[in-house]
Amino acid sequence: MTETTLSATDSTPSAGFTPPTRFAVPGRISVNNLTAATWQRATLTDVRRETPHAATFRFAVPDWEGHLPGQHLMLRLRAEDGYVAQRHYSIASPPDDTGHIELTLDHVDGGEVSGWFHTVAKPGDEVEVRGPLSGFFAWPGDRPALLVGAGSGVVPLMSMVRHHRARGLSLPLRLLVSARSPEELIYASEYGAETTPVFTRTAPEGVPVGRVSAAHVAALLADRPEGGWEAYVCGSNGFAEHASRLLVDAGQPVDRIRIERFG
């Protein structure tokens, strides 16, 4: 399904002008312009609490044409008076969940859209989505992947982990995930040997408290697979700046770091 709508490529989608710089970062796939432009109805079928501040919302989207792990969509809500709110959300589910997609939303204090989801939404409700969007922060499952996320930044990375599992892929995949505490760790029960959790405020007995550090990154980069890692960093801008710096300082090439900043 994914392969029919999105063609995975190894290089820049068009052979056009490539700027002469060492930072150049090619896209991963080309996006279907029609699905990017079409609003579709999504019916909420299930809500799963993940942490005190985050929940996963499962939708039936019958005409969803598939996505690649890492892509996001645009979601909109409309009020009685015609007011429209739209926000981007990463897709948490893997591509093979045909006809369904899952999003995981943090409850942002005073947030208009996440507030509606966390306090009003219930199964049966309808919203609109368009996508998938962006062929840049996407992982077709073709290269060893080093994933670094914090808070809800783990959402698109989890889609990659789930894809890796669902397809039984053997190429290396590692996840470094930062959360305030074990209670705040989204998808805690799903992680396996590929994952290193890092806790910034409180940690279980015997686990140190602290931020993602040079030591964490060095350990992962020391374990270099053939061809090197493709790194995916996702989270708040502050976290993305911190983590991408660590990767660069540890020797990860800048043109093999892809960043999704949640604003």
Added chain:
Amino acid sequence: MNVTRGFTGRPRVRNDGLPPGQYDAGDDWPVLSAEVTPDLAPEEWTFTVDGLVAEPRTWTWDEAHALPPSAYEGDIHCVTSWSKFGVRFGGVSLDAFLDTVRPAPEATHVVAFSHTGYTANLPLADLTGGRAWIVWEYGDGPLPAEHGGPARLIVPHLYFWKSVKWIAGLRFLDHDEPGFWEQNGYHHRGNPWEEQRYSGD
């Protein structure tokens, strides 16, 4: 489109400066670059205009600063739905650079590119006549690196992905060539007032 059950949005005042589908981000200024923020010192920064122009040229930081200063004061709009009101960017009008290089008559489009390798396409008509700037100041201070410092392009009448951060140059072409986000499904022009977000809008 159907009304979303129980959704009211937060209380809002009518704001004619807000394009459709946008919200006022207030004091926030989200950062949405896809690449690592480059460590680019002003002394290393250059700005090149080439392609279909009479006199291709590269400016250094000091040479660009010797051009007549010009500022943009107004609003900016990002495709991720936030808008920001009453911002000030200081730098030089793009017209000052174009007066020197003189675009060829057959030039219709431009690819703006950054020191990171990012690209965005623009019709030439969107860059001339006091509608685009190369800027190095935000408010009263230098433009922060994560927002494109030491210098970025700004084309405030289009969605902000066109306002290339860490601007390295412009290449003039006789055809339209999609840039980074345009290849990723975004609209070729990106006019916020017509809500040209994605290809096909």
